[in-house]
Amino acid sequence: MEEEIHEELLFARTLETDIKGESIFNVLSNFFTEKSIPFTNIISVATDGAPAMVGRYRGFISHLKRIIPGLTAIHCVIHRQHLVAKHLSDRLNQSLHFVIKAVNKIRSNALNTRLFAQLCDENDEDFQRLLLHTEVRWLSKGACLTRFYSVFDSVLEFLESRDPDLKEKLIKFKADIAYLTDLFKKFNDINLQLQGDSLNLIETKGIISAFLGKLKFMKQNISRREFSQFPNLSQVECIDKDIHTYSQHLSALHDDFKTRFEDMLTMDIxxxxxxxxxxxxxxxxxxxxxxxxxxxxxxxxxxxxxxxxxxxxxxxxxxxxxxxxxxxxxxxxxxxxxxxxxxxxxxxxx
Incomplete structure (x- = not known):
């Protein structure tokens, strides 16, 4: 429109029965028929990768490709990046669990929330409350960790009399929490890049390729105790076992990222x-x-x-x-x- 790309929501309808690929396709087909829109107007489809959408024989895309053989099917790059970010070792997953447990202990009780806000104010913190983590929001984990680590000392002080065992666990795994805070900040940065309006496949491939390269450099640097890419971790004492854990995790992330985005990385432009x-x-x-x-x-x-x-x-x-x-x-x-x-x-x- 006027030599610019305009993005609009065409329609949204509720599935009245099941959520099978055929049912989803029928809703789309009925709408296109009702509005006299030719299916050939569709050149691509982006999905969240659910079986009902991408199933080889009965998925939504398979039904659509029978009508539009040249259709380009794309698994949402943000959803894929989110799946990669969830790839944690048992130890790192446990450390994250302690963070979430501490956040819930403070946020789930109104009195605790007010008392913690008062403590943060007394300690002259930049923030006075923690952010809840929820798996369904793409930026949630990174935002939760960043806020938590920024008031880490106040959290420890608050837990000293209320849950000393949890406090000791947070102290023990402080390096892990610092590492995850830095790493998920980077995941949030790429996430925001992939959310831009008018983003095309060419720009997306560039963003994905660049982040894959960064993961490789991060792994190499952290293996030789170069923490310039991990500002919070650089302020924490790390033993060799910690470095090995983080190096192995970054290596696994790199491989997972490369596998999940193989189609994007090998896309011939x-x-x-x-x-x-x-x-x-x-x-x-x-x-x-x-x-x-x-x-x-x-x-x-x-x-x-x-x-x-x-x-x-x-x-x-x-x-x-x-x-x-x-x-x-x-x-x-x-x-x-x-x-x-x-x-x-x-x-x-x-």
Whole structure:
């Protein structure tokens, strides 16, 4: 619309019976029929990876692909990143459990909440309350840990007379908590990058590739006690066993991340989409169109902004249909289900 991508919620309907792939497809099919929307308008679909959506024979996507064979199916990149972040060793998972237990002990009781806020005020803390952790919110774990660690000393003081055993466990595993706080801050950063409006597959691949490389560097650095990427951990005394635990965890995260995002990392992006004016090899069928485009002096001026704005010009699909047919998949396809989550979650919780 007006040479820009506009993102809108088309419709949301409740499933009246079961949540099988066929039932989901029938709701979509009925809506498209009712509104006279051709199925060929769909070029991609992003899902949360649930069996009802991605099942090979009876999943929603399998039903859709029978009508649209060239459909691009994407497992939400934010959902996949969240699954990677949940990959914790037994020890780290236990340390996280102690944090959540302490938060719940303070937040689940109104009196404790008020007393803790008063203690934080007396200790001149930047915050006066903890954040609850919930598995259903993508940024929750990182936010919970960051807030918790920022008032760590006040938490220990508060638990001294109320739960001394839990206090000792938090002290014992302080290095783990510092490590997890730093790591989940990084996961939150990439999460926010993947939530941007108008995010396309090309930008998404760049973000994913960069974070995979960072995990590798983090593992190498922490193995030789280089903590520049872990500011909180750098302030805590770590023994060799701690370093080994964190190194092994980062290595496992790297492998899991690489496996879950294999399709994104190996995605072949034609270089002419990013710079159509740079000499590059192209399919014989598209050679003529690309030659005409690359020698168009008027288009060169418009390319100075960015490649996405360039391809969204109204004349592009008309003059260069072959190139546009390929480029649009990388520019328009949703890499995640974030837009749906953003719209529907407030409705579910209001």
């Amino acid at each position: 034609p270089p002419w989409i990013i710079n159509p004016f740079d000499e590059t090899e192209v399919d014989v069928v598209l050679q003529e169109e690309l030659l005409e485009l690359s020698t168009n002096e008027e288009l060169k001026v418009k390319f100075r902004k960015d490649y996405q704005t360039f391809w969204l010009q109204a004349e592009t699909p008309v003059k260069y249909p072959g190139l546009w047919e390929i480029a649009r998949k990388f520019l328009i396809a949703f890499p995640s289900s974030y837009l749906v989550e953003r719209v529907l979650v407030p409705l579910q919780t209001s």
